[in-house]
Structure formats: C-alpha cells, structure tokens
Amino acid sequence: MINFLKNIIKSTCFIFLSIIFLSQSVFSEEAKKLLSTDWSFKGYFGKFDRASLQRGYQVYSEVCASCHSMKYLSYRNLSEEGGPEFSEEQAKSIAANFEVTDGPNDDGEMFTRPAKLSDKFVNPYQNDKEAMASNGGAYPPDMSVLVKARSDGANYIYSLLLGYEDPPSDIILDDGVYYNKYMYGNMIKMPNPLSDGLITYNDGTDATEKQMAKDVTTFLAWAAEPHLEARHRAGFKTIIYLIIVSLLAYLSMKKIWLRIEPKV
Numbered sequence: 001m002i003n004f005l006k007n008i009i010k011s012t013c014f015i016f017l018s019i020i021f022l023s024q025s026v027f028s029e030e031a032k033k034l035l036s037t038d039w040s041f042k043g044y045f046g047k048f049d050r051a052s053l054q055r056g057y058q059v060y061s062e063v064c065a066s067c068h069s070m071k072y073l074s075y076r077n078l079s080e081e082g083g084p085e086f087s088e089e090q091a092k093s094i095a096a097n098f099e100v101t102d103g104p105n106d107d108g109e110m111f112t113r114p115a116k117l118s119d120k121f122v123n124p125y126q127n128d129k130e131a132m133a134s135n136g137g138a139y140p141p142d143m144s145v146l147v148k149a150r151s152d153g154a155n156y157i158y159s160l161l162l163g164y165e166d167p168p169s170d171i172i173l174d175d176g177v178y179y180n181k182y183m184y185g186n187m188i189k190m191p192n193p194l195s196d197g198l199i200t201y202n203d204g205t206d207a208t209e210k211q212m213a214k215d216v217t218t219f220l221a222w223a224a225e226p227h228l229e230a231r232h233r234a235g236f237k238t239i240i241y242l243i244i245v246s247l248l249a250y251l252s253m254k255k256i257w258l259r260i261e262p263k264v
C-alpha cells in the first residue's frame, strides 16, 4: 500500500514537473523571437534608470507624440518620485510648451492657454477619426498603458522599433504599409519612426536607433506602471517580515516541544 502511494506521488510529481518544464520551453520559444536588452526595471529589485526615463520622454515628445497620445499622463507625473523625476520647474516649463483649450470665459467663449502641471498630456489629434485619417486609416494607439496591453510589452515595443526591414521579394506592399518582422502579420502602417542621430539628446548621449528604442520603451514601461518601484520595495519588506516571522515561529516551536520527552 505504502509503495503504491509512493508511486502515485512520484508520478504526479513527474507529470507536474514535466508540465512546468514544457510550458517554460514553449514560453521561452516565444520570448526568444523578441529582442531584449538589459532593462533596469526587470527583476525583484528592478528600478527605472532616471537618465533613461528623461531621455525616453525626449524621444516620446520629439518623435512619437506627433501621432500617439498618452492621455492618462499629466505633466505633473514627470516630476513625481519613481518617474523621470524632472524638477518641478522643469516639468512646469515642459507643460508650458503645450497649448490647451480651456473655458468658457466670462463671455462664454473657449480660449487657449499654456498647459499647467495638472493638465493631461495634450493629444496630437482632435479625435480618433482625425487620427485615422492622418495615418492611412490606421489608429495610432494611445501609449499610456501600451506596455501592459501587449504580451511581453517592453521587449515587444523594443523589437518592433528595431524590426523594420525590406520585405521578402514575394511580398508586395501597398503605399503607406511597411514591413516589420515583429508586427502581427508583418505589416504595419507606421513608418519607421527612428533613425540614427534623429534627435540630439539633452544629456549628450549618442542617439543611436537602439539607444532611442531602449529609452523610449523604458519611458513607456514607467508610464504603464508608475508605482513599480514602490511595489518592489513593499515586496522586499514583506519577504523580510515573513522570514523573521517564520524564524520566530520555528524557535518558539522548538522551545515548546522541548518539554515533551522524546519517545526513543
């Protein structure tokens, strides 16, 4: 009977382990196809690289913002702890570069004014229809939570940005359609937004395509999860707390059982 039970336990363990192993290799197959880089924010202790976040904002605002909105972000988020941590003055002057419609004023008319810290990021288009009309019928998705909306989002966006290439000879592309290795179906209506030296980084970093792809993806990863650092800190504290509690429980168990005579 005991042997029989042992066998059942053994085979259950075996099946369980094989399932874990197989599913992992399937996932890694999938992940292997995407490019990756040394993300500072991955792992249990991951933190965002401030300089990369600030450069990433620069890439977003100088390149992507002409087509993609980030409607859940406010200018004040740029100076918050755990983010790019621009100073409040810097965030104010960034905001002041944009115009928002406000009102109505006392005469019942809408007016425009420079954006303030409390304003949301200004949308490049008046509405979705205009966005699609300007992009050959394709809608440039809002980027506030895009990293979360795609599986393995950071690696996916990084790969997509570096995945433009000439189409294989048997594929003829329509006007305004581009070939990208990582896009679903390999066809995308976004022209390659990056090229070496496209922008001049404020901090003097060399603006290669890879560097810009990495920085803007880091910025988008923060936007999708602005409290990641606080979450990692809380997780770390919880684990320390659990270790201490388990140690105390173990020691008190030892102490209590000391009073009972061992049988053998």
Ligand code: HEC
Pocket (backbone or CB within 6 Å): 059, 060, 063, 064, 065, 066, 067, 068, 135, 138, 139, 140, 141, 146, 150, 157, 160, 161, 187, 188, 189, 190, 191, 193, 194, 216
């Ligand atoms: C000229 C306008 C334009 C610019 C500039 C632009 N995009 Fe896009 N983007 C688009 C359009 C249009 C789509 C939708 C493409 C489609 O569905 O075929 C898109 C789609 C995307 C997607 C989603 C692909 C998917 O899985 O659906 C990502 C990610 C993206 N863009 C990132 C960026 C980043 C990062 C930048 C800046 C470095 C940028 N884009 C600059 C127009 C633009």
